[in-house]
Amino acid sequence: MNRPSSSPGINIVPLIIIAVVVIIGGIVLSTFAPLFFPAQGSAQAQQIDTLFQVMLAIGGGLFLLVQFLIFYSAIRFRIKDENDRSDGPPIHGNNTLEIVWTAVPAVVVVILVIYSYAVFSAIQTPLENEYTVEVLGRRFAWTFTYTAAPDVLDPATGLPVEFSDGNLYTYVGQNLRLEMTSVDVNHAFWVPEMRIKQDLLVGRITEMRFTPIIATGPAEDGLYYPQAGFPIRCAELCGDGHGNMGLISTLVVFATQEDYQAWFDARVFEGLNPPDDPAVFGEQILAAAQYPCAGCHTLTDLGWAGITGPNLDGIGDRADDRVGGESAESYLINSLRHPQRFIVPGFSSALMPQFVEDNPDDRNYMPDQDAVAIAAYLCTQTTTGESACSVDELNAVAASEVTQTGTGAQ
Numbered sequence: 001m002n003r004p005s006s007s008p009g010i011n012i013v014p015l016i017i018i019a020v021v022v023i024i025g026g027i028v029l030s031t032f033a034p035l036f037f038p039a040q041g042s043a044q045a046q047q048i049d050t051l052f053q054v055m056l057a058i059g060g061g062l063f064l065l066v067q068f069l070i071f072y073s074a075i076r077f078r079i080k081d082e083n084d085r086s087d088g089p090p091i092h093g094n095n096t097l098e099i100v101w102t103a104v105p106a107v108v109v110v111i112l113v114i115y116s117y118a119v120f121s122a123i124q125t126p127l128e129n130e131y132t133v134e135v136l137g138r139r140f141a142w143t144f145t146y147t148a149a150p151d152v153l154d155p156a157t158g159l160p161v162e163f164s165d166g167n168l169y170t171y172v173g174q175n176l177r178l179e180m181t182s183v184d185v186n187h188a189f190w191v192p193e194m195r196i197k198q199d200l201l202v203g204r205i206t207e208m209r210f211t212p213i214i215a216t217g218p219a220e221d222g223l224y225y226p227q228a229g230f231p232i233r234c235a236e237l238c239g240d241g242h243g244n245m246g247l248i249s250t251l252v253v254f255a256t257q258e259d260y261q262a263w264f265d266a267r268v269f270e271g272l273n274p275p276d277d278p279a280v281f282g283e284q285i286l287a288a289a290q291y292p293c294a295g296c297h298t299l300t301d302l303g304w305a306g307i308t309g310p311n312l313d314g315i316g317d318r319a320d321d322r323v324g325g326e327s328a329e330s331y332l333i334n335s336l337r338h339p340q341r342f343i344v345p346g347f348s349s350a351l352m353p354q355f356v357e358d359n360p361d362d363r364n365y366m367p368d369q370d371a372v373a374i375a376a377y378l379c380t381q382t383t384t385g386e387s388a389c390s391v392d393e394l395n396a397v398a399a400s401e402v403t404q405t406g407t408g409a410q
């Protein structure tokens, strides 16, 4: 076969020029990329951004090289004669070239593996004086459970006080450890400003650590990040309220440990001294997102905008004619204790969690006191603002409805 003789001596100058352009291009891309990043909110963010920039420099350079070769080939090797339908010259393997283009990427990939692993293990290493917050992911809410110092005991249980909230609170410099699991499907905890993302899985505990370095809150003398909190997004499509998870829960970073402690002590005090009026107590519980309701229901007074379940605006007016023969009290307590008993037309019976009363370790544990308070608050959702219920009756229904773990739909 007549092979065209290989080109006489490759000209090295254009190759060097291309290499320099590609390398500089990659570096330029990675240098300007941080302009599009969110603020660096954690001590770990720096290392992660640098890793990302190194990868972008390499990936960006490769991208430019490939694009250049496409354009170059399209112009340089286009057919001269439009009627030419013949094949190009057959070119067989070039060992040197193949060794080079296998060896170079292999070395680059091995270096990146080692470097990434170093960063990964650095951000996973236990930190000094870590404070652990338990994180529960569920459709469609995050719940954070805080434990007070070992000497702050709950008189009811004799254990250190615990309380839950729909927001994650911390302060600048706190070494935070999140201990996470999911109730229903996979979720992923993601706060872009902290550069952290971690899946939550059913039946498994995953953990994650970070140390916030910038405070959130009202913009005062330029010290604060001008935002009430960093949204805590879910990065795993988990259902129709998935996007709500980031609207409801935020990461609030206090500027000082004192501010944080003041908030913490107030929450502990609130928990130990609930207001006497159950409706006020119920509003307090719901506003703190102690239970996941906001991701599924709309309730204007509390700023909820969920669509998975019925709109709860004005529920006090409707509760007693939802089901024939059911009083408002019985209907509302049953909505929490046995959500599958009365199904609102047009909604799925399988979605609302059953809030049980017998087992404090159940993910959906809700003591009678809380169920009554929540129902009492919902009863005040009327056009006049008058409660549609009697608290004695709510207590009586709650006492007679015994809901056990594992008896109902999830």
Ligand code: HEC
Residues within 6 Å of the ligand: 139, 140, 291, 292, 293, 294, 295, 296, 297, 308, 309, 310, 311, 312, 315, 322, 332, 335, 339, 340, 342, 343, 344, 347, 348, 349, 351, 352, 353, 374, 378
């Ligand atoms: C995963 C989504 C989801 C969560 C979380 C959830 N609900 Fe529901 N809820 C529903 C759905 C769906 C329905 C309608 C089906 C039914 O009646 O069981 C419903 C029905 C209700 C009803 C009856 C409404 C009516 O118009 O008659 C009330 C009251 C209610 N929920 C209150 C709550 C409260 C309070 C919470 C939090 C403690 C909560 N829900 C948590 C999905 C949810």
Ligand SMILES: [Cu+2]
Residues within 6 Å of the ligand: 137, 138, 139, 186, 187, 188, 234, 235, 236, 237, 238, 242, 245
């Ligand atoms: Cu989710």
